[in-house]
Structure formats: C-alpha cells, structure tokens
Amino acid sequence: MLRPNKSRPRWHIAVFLAPALLLYSIVMVFPLLDTLRLSLFSSNGESFVGLSNYQRLFTDSQWWPYFWRALKNTVLFFILHMVLQNPLGLLLAALLDSKNLRGRSIYRTLLFSPTMLSFVIVGFVWQLILSPTWGIAPAISEFLGVRYRPWLGLESTSLPTIALISIWQFVGIPMLFFMTALLAVPQDILEAARVDGASAWQLFWRVKFPLILPTVGIVSILTFIGNFNAFDLVYTAKGALAGPNFSTDLLGTFFYRTFYGFQLQLGDYAMGTTIAVIIFLIILFGSLLYLLGWQRKVVTYEL
Amino acid sequence: MVRKWRWKFALVSLLTTVLAACGGGSATQAPTTNPNRVTLTIESWRSDDQKVWTEQIIPLFEKSHPDIHVEFRPTAPTEYNAALNSKLEAGTAGDLITCRPFDVSLGLYTAGHLTALDDLPGIAHFSDVAKSAWQTDDGKTLFCLPMASVIHGFIYNKAIFNELGLTEPKTVDEFFAVLDKIKQDGRYTPLVMGTAEQWEAATMGFQNIGPNYWFGENGRKALIDGSAKLSDAAYVSTLKDLARWGDYLPDGFEAVKYADAQMLFASGKGAIYPAGSWDISYFNQNAKFELGAFKAPVAKANDQCFISDHTDIGIGINAKTAHMAQARTFLEWMTGPEFAGEFSNALPGFFSLSDYPVSLKNPLAQTFVDWRKQCQSTIRNSYQILSRGEPNLENELWRISVGVIDGTFAPEDAAQDLQKGLDNWYKKP
Numbered sequence: 001m002l003r004p005n006k007s008r009p010r011w012h013i014a015v016f017l018a019p020a021l022l023l024y025s026i027v028m029v030f031p032l033l034d035t036l037r038l039s040l041f042s043s044n045g046e047s048f049v050g051l052s053n054y055q056r057l058f059t060d061s062q063w064w065p066y067f068w069r070a071l072k073n074t075v076l077f078f079i080l081h082m083v084l085q086n087p088l089g090l091l092l093a094a095l096l097d098s099k100n101l102r103g104r105s106i107y108r109t110l111l112f113s114p115t116m117l118s119f120v121i122v123g124f125v126w127q128l129i130l131s132p133t134w135g136i137a138p139a140i141s142e143f144l145g146v147r148y149r150p151w152l153g154l155e156s157t158s159l160p161t162i163a164l165i166s167i168w169q170f171v172g173i174p175m176l177f178f179m180t181a182l183l184a185v186p187q188d189i190l191e192a193a194r195v196d197g198a199s200a201w202q203l204f205w206r207v208k209f210p211l212i213l214p215t216v217g218i219v220s221i222l223t224f225i226g227n228f229n230a231f232d233l234v235y236t237a238k239g240a241l242a243g244p245n246f247s248t249d250l251l252g253t254f255f256y257r258t259f260y261g262f263q264l265q266l267g268d269y270a271m272g273t274t275i276a277v278i279i280f281l282i283i284l285f286g287s288l289l290y291l292l293g294w295q296r297k298v299v300t301y302e303l
Numbered sequence: 304m305v306r307k308w309r310w311k312f313a314l315v316s317l318l319t320t321v322l323a324a325c326g327g328g329s330a331t332q333a334p335t336t337n338p339n340r341v342t343l344t345i346e347s348w349r350s351d352d353q354k355v356w357t358e359q360i361i362p363l364f365e366k367s368h369p370d371i372h373v374e375f376r377p378t379a380p381t382e383y384n385a386a387l388n389s390k391l392e393a394g395t396a397g398d399l400i401t402c403r404p405f406d407v408s409l410g411l412y413t414a415g416h417l418t419a420l421d422d423l424p425g426i427a428h429f430s431d432v433a434k435s436a437w438q439t440d441d442g443k444t445l446f447c448l449p450m451a452s453v454i455h456g457f458i459y460n461k462a463i464f465n466e467l468g469l470t471e472p473k474t475v476d477e478f479f480a481v482l483d484k485i486k487q488d489g490r491y492t493p494l495v496m497g498t499a500e501q502w503e504a505a506t507m508g509f510q511n512i513g514p515n516y517w518f519g520e521n522g523r524k525a526l527i528d529g530s531a532k533l534s535d536a537a538y539v540s541t542l543k544d545l546a547r548w549g550d551y552l553p554d555g556f557e558a559v560k561y562a563d564a565q566m567l568f569a570s571g572k573g574a575i576y577p578a579g580s581w582d583i584s585y586f587n588q589n590a591k592f593e594l595g596a597f598k599a600p601v602a603k604a605n606d607q608c609f610i611s612d613h614t615d616i617g618i619g620i621n622a623k624t625a626h627m628a629q630a631r632t633f634l635e636w637m638t639g640p641e642f643a644g645e646f647s648n649a650l651p652g653f654f655s656l657s658d659y660p661v662s663l664k665n666p667l668a669q670t671f672v673d674w675r676k677q678c679q680s681t682i683r684n685s686y687q688i689l690s691r692g693e694p695n696l697e698n699e700l701w702r703i704s705v706g707v708i709d710g711t712f713a714p715e716d717a718a719q720d721l722q723k724g725l726d727n728w729y730k731k732p
Contacts, residue, residue: 061727062693062694062727062728063693127558127560130558131555131558131559131563132553132554132555132556132558132559133553133555133559133563133566133567134563138555148555149555150555150556150557150558150559151558152499152557152558153497153498153499153555153556153557153558153559153709154557154558154709155709155711238499239500239501241501241698241701241702243499243501243701243702243705244498244501244557244702244705244706244709244711245702245705245706245711246702262695262698263502263695263697263698263701264405264406264685264686264690264695264696264697264698265690265695265697265698266406266691
C-alpha cells in the first residue's frame with residue numbers, strides 16, 4: 001500500500017478528497033487561521049503587535065480577572081455536566097436497556113426530545129417555569145416544602161441553575177451513546193456471566209461497564225467540547241452581560257461581548273479573536289489529552 | 304472577517320437596491336408630474352415607525368414641498384450600524400441618515416460620511432443638551448439634527464392611588480412614604496421593576512432618580528472634566544436611594560424580566576412603575592385603568608428639579624448625496640413646528656427636541672413633556688465620552704445598580720468601584 005505505483009500517480013484520491021477538503025478549508029481552516037491572524041494585530045487591524053494582545057489578556061487588570069472568572073465559571077459548568085449529566089445518562093441508558101421495561105421506545109423518545117428543541121425555546125420555557133411572577137416553580141416548591149427563591153436571578157444560584165437546565169436539555173445525548181454501546185454487548189457473554197451466578201449489579205459493573213468504557217471517553221470529550229463552547233443558553237436566559245454581577249459569564253459570552261461589543265461597548269476584534277484563540281487552544285489541549293491519555297490506554301475489547 | 308462581512312453587506316444591499324428599483328419603480332414615479340422631482344431616501348433602524356413615516360410625516364412634508372419625494376427605508380435595529388457602514392462605504396446609502404447618539408455617529412462623521420449642519424437654518428431651536436449627542440467632542444461641529452428624546456419618570460396606577468388615598472410624591476421622603484403605605488396595605492406591589500435584564504436597574508433606576516442628586520448637566524459635565532468623581536456624595540446618595548428600592552419590588556425581582564414587569568403593572572397588580580416614556584404606548588394599549596405620572600423626586604420641596612431627557616435619535620445628511628440642497632430643505636423642515644407636532648403625536652413617548660410648544664393628544668405623554676417646563680433636562684451620564692474604555696461605564700452601571708438593589712454591594716463601596724473603573728482608563732481632556 002505504501003509503495004506508490006510507479007507507472008501512474010493516483011489522481012483519483014486527490015479528486016475524491018478535494019470537495020470535502022475544499023469545503024472544510026473554506027468554512028473551518030481559513031476562518032481559524034484568519035482568527036489567529038487578527039489576534040496578532042492591533043484593535044484597528046492596522047499594525048502587527050505580535051503576542052501583546054495575549055499579554056494584555058493574561059496580565060492587564062481589566063482583562064485577566066474577567067477572563068479568569070469566565071474560565072472558572074466554564075470549568076464549573078463542565079464539572080456539573082460531568083458529575084450530573086453523564087452519570088444520569090448512563091443510569092437512564094442502563095434502565096432502558098433492561099429487558100423487563102415496557103414502553104422503552106416511548107421513554108427513549110421523551111428523554112431525548114429536549115435535545116432537539118431550540119435553546120431559545122428551552123431558555124424561554126424554563127424562565128417561565130422558574131419565574132417568580134408567572135411560574136409554577138413557587139407553587140411546586142411550596143408543595144415540596146422547599147423555600148422558593150428566584151434561582152435564575154441570584155448570584156449564588158444562577159450558574160448552577162443554567163447548568164441544570166442545560167443538563168435537562170442534553171442528557172439524551174450521553175443516554176443515546178450509552179444505550180448504543182450497551183446494545184452492542186454480546187448476549188452470550190452476559191449469559192455466560194449469569195450462568196456463573198453474577199447478580200444484575202455485578203453484571204453491569206463487572207461485564208457491561210468495562211465493555212462500554214471507550215464510550216465514557218467519547219461522551220466526556222464531547223461534553224468538554226460542548227461546554228467550553230457553551231454560549232447560547234446563557235445568552236437567551238441572562239443576556240450578553242451574563243448577570244447578575246457576571247455570575248453566569250462563560251468564555252462564550254465573554255468572547256461575544258468583547259468581539260461584537262455590547263450596548264455602548266464597541267466591539268474589539270483583536271481582543272475578541274485573542275479570546276477565541278485561547279478557547280480553541282483549551283479545547284485542542286483537552287482533546288489531545290483525551291486522545292493520548294485515554295483513548296490509547298483504555299482497553300478496547302474486540303468482541 | 305470584517306472585510307468579508309462588508310463585502311457581503313455591500314452585495315446584499317446592492318441586490319436589494321436593484322430589486323427595489325425594478326419592482327417599485329412605477330409606484331414611486333406614478334404621482335410625479337414635475338420632471339425635476341427629486342427622491343430622497345432615509346436610512347433608519349426604526350422599522351416600527353415605518354407606517355408613521357410613510358403615512359403621516361412624509362405626506363405632510365410633500366404637501367408643502369411638491370418637488371421633493373421622500374422614501375423611508377429602514378433596516379432591522381440590530382443590523383443597522385453594520386449595514387449602514389457598508390452602504391456608506393459602497394456609496395449606496397440613502398441621502399438622509401438616521402443617527403444613533405454619540406460615538407457611533409461621531410465615527411461616521413470622522414470618517415467623512417456625514418456633513419456638518421451648524422449653518423442649517425432653524426438649528427437655533429435646539430438646546431445644547433439636545434445637540435450634545437451629535438457634536439464633536441469640542442462641541443464646535445454638529446453633524447446630526449436632534450430628532451427625539453425619551454424622558455424618565457414614574458407611571459402610577461391612579462385607581463390604586465385613589466383607593467389608598469395617596470398623592471403624587473414630590474420629595475424623596477414622600478416617595479418612600481407612599482411606597483411604605485402601599486406595602487403596609489399589602490395588596491399591591493409598591494414598585495414594579497425587575498433586575499433580571501440589568502439595564503432596567505441602571506436606566507429606570509439610577510439614571511431616572513440620579514439627575515436630582517448630581518444636578519443634571521452640571522454633574523454630568525463635571526464627571527467629564529474630572530472635577531467630580533463617581534465616588535462623590537451625589538452618587539453615593541443616588542445609590543443609597545436605589546438600595547432602598549429592594550424592599551418594595553415584586554417578590555423574586557432578581558428574576559423578573561422587563562416584559563414581566565410591564566405585564567405585572569398593566570394587569571393592575573402594582574402601583575408605581577419606574578418608566579421610560581417609550582413605555583407609554585404599551586400601557587395605553589394594555590392597561591385598563593387610568594394612568595398618571597410623576598417625575599423623579601427631589602430632596603426638599605421646591606428644589607430645582609432635573610429630568611433625564613435622553614437624546615435617542617437624530618438625523619444627518621450623507622456627505623455624498625446627489626441632492627444636498629433638497630436634503631437640507633427636508634432637515635430644515637424637520638426643525639420646524641409642523642414636524643415637531645406630527646412626530647410627537649404619532650409616536651407618544653418619543654418627544655421632539657425643538658423648543659416649539661407641542662400639544663399632545665396623549666395626556667400621559669403630555670405630563671412627561673410638561674416636566675421640561677419646570678425642570679432642567681439632562682442626558683444619561685455614561686453616554687458621552689465616558690463609555691469609551693474598559694471597563695465600560697454603562698456596563699458597570701448596569702452591574703452595580705443591580706448589585707446595590709439586591710444588596711450585593713454597599714452603596715459606598717459600589718460608588719468607589721465605579722470610580723475605580725473609570726480611573727483605570729479615563730484621562731480628562
């Protein structure tokens with residue numbers, strides 16, 4: 001394979017690759033490189049300033065605290081998804097995988113349907129549910145004996161609330177991944193384990209879970225990429241200023257405000273693209289860590 | 304990226320112009336008998352007002368100026384700035400340009416897209432405050448004609464006031480006494496506002512009551528020339544007042560949005576609504592009870608009062624227009640009483656900025672505009688010059704006002720914080 005055919009160059013490979021490569025270059029590679037280029041220029045785009053935009057972002061007292069806060073919020077947002085969304089997805093998948101459950105496809109469809117809703121609708125619906133004026137949350141929490149607070153509006157609770165809404169919306173994705181992986185576990189192995197006297201608990205943790213471990217990695221990295229790009233739900237529910245007191249400011253909203261401007265704040269292309277490049281590097285580094293540190297080491301059983 | 308967008312916009316605007324020219328050609332030319340009739344086009348973001356312009360304002364102008372035809376061509380508000388820029392650069396923009404206040408329009412003037420208007424006849428009918436939004440920083444050149452402003456104040460439910468035997472408060476003490484009475488009664492929300500969107504707290508709160516503390520334009524200009532600081536007593540007192548609002552706002556006001564507050568008040572569940580005059584038309588349509596309005600309270604009875612009379616919209620002339628003389632004729636007409644009356648009545652809550660007395664058919668709007676006779680007008684203090692750096696003063700005012708109302712910040716610390724932010728970048732001229 002690696003030895004090229006001496007007589008004819010294989011043009012067809014290039015021809016087949018060209019459309020995808022071209023499209024990908026135009027919509028992905030070129031904007032990415034142009035973003036990188038813009039981040040090395042001054043705000044009016046006229047003079048080359050090297051890495052000084054990055055230096056400003058990391059040292060200037062007007063940039064670093066804002067960036068650091070957005071980064072911390074994003075990390076918390078990601079941790080909440082890892083701790084709640086993915087285990088919940090696994091639990092739901094395991095339950096739906098049980099043969100005794102009736103109406104499985106109905107549950108599956110219902111649990112997955114929020115994922116297909118627009119974030120605008122999700123943001124709007126949850127704001128209404130939680131609204132102190134019109135919402136049903138005050139009545140429900142009274143019924144449950146929980147003190148109602150305007151969770152979306154308080155500095156201490158608004159970010160976790162947004163994260164929970166996002167988890168509600170996207171739990172279907174890890175669920176679907178885990179379900180597919182569980183379906184692929186061969187029946188004969190499970191039967192052999194049962195014959196050996198394994199309980200359902202042991203069956204799951206000792207047989208099924210090790211077999212779906214590669215999926216855990218894929219789900220984690222998708223969550224990571226999704227969360228570090230997150231923007232839309234905060235934007236719909238809290239606006240680009242991500243209040244109160246920037247408590248819901250994610251890297252995405254921080255970037256948006258900087259690049260496009262906000263109210264009287266004019267857009268700053270140089271600093272905006274600088275933030276975009278940093279977000280890109282974080283995601284790149286995280287993905288590499290996953291590829292080298294996890295995907296290569298985790299044992300994939302050939303069944 | 305930016306350059307590419309410009310191209311795209313230029314292309315799109317070119318296409319729409321061509322299409323419009325093909326499709327609408329016969330309609331626009333039909334009534335013309337005069338072969339010298341010239342067509343002027345207005346660029347604007349006020350697509351909401353299209354009907355008012357095409358059915359009321361423009362016909363009025365054309366009646367007295369038969370040889371000029373005017374077309375109103377709005378763009379969506381969020382796209383206006385970018386689309387206008389690309390049209391101006393591509394040379395396809397209309398003859399008349401609706402101006403955003405302050406830096407956006409100043410940028411257009413510096414780039415040579417707008418003409419100076421200082422010698423426009425009729426400009427003397429506009430006050431310095433009205434002109435300040437469309438002048439160069441040195442105040443020497445005017446590049447847009449002030450068109451309309453919005454005024455802040457408080458709208459109240461007259462039925463509730465009558466029921467509880469309340470009268471319009473004039474001083475700060477009276478204001479809080481009224482709020483206390485409504486609260487004691489317990490059936491109505493005393494003050495209807497949320498802080499979820501942040502701008503309400505700064506705009507309807509801070510900028511509404513503040514001018515009485517910092518004495519309007521005096522205080523605003525003192526901030527710019529550096530003789531006053533945001534940590535001064537005037538600002539601490541404003542924030543202290545604002546901090547007291549928290550007790551009277553609806554339950555869970557932290558998550559109450561602007562539209563929620565509007566609906567809450569319109570449904571008759573609240574007594575007082577901190578307002579911008581643009582709210583008038585919404586309440587006229589949706590509130591089923593009689594409305595009254597009072598201006599921001601002053602410290603002591605008979606003190607000079609100040610109102611936020613914020614310049615929001617102006618109009619200028621495209622420097623490259625082929626019909627400069629006609630464009631100036633139109634603007635000159637806009638400085639007159641005919642336009643002032645028609646515009647203010649067609650769009651209640653947007654008030655003409657010329658000094659001609661206007662009688663409004665909408666009593667609530669009339670109440671608002673009457674305050675101009677007793678009080679001195681000022682604009683929002685963060686709009687001119689002071690929001691050019693990081694951290695952005697306007698954004699900071701939003702954040703701080705919310706934090707003061709919900710108790711996150713003490714007013715004194717908050718004022719210090721505001722000044723610290725300004726000190727970070729602002730060098731007085």
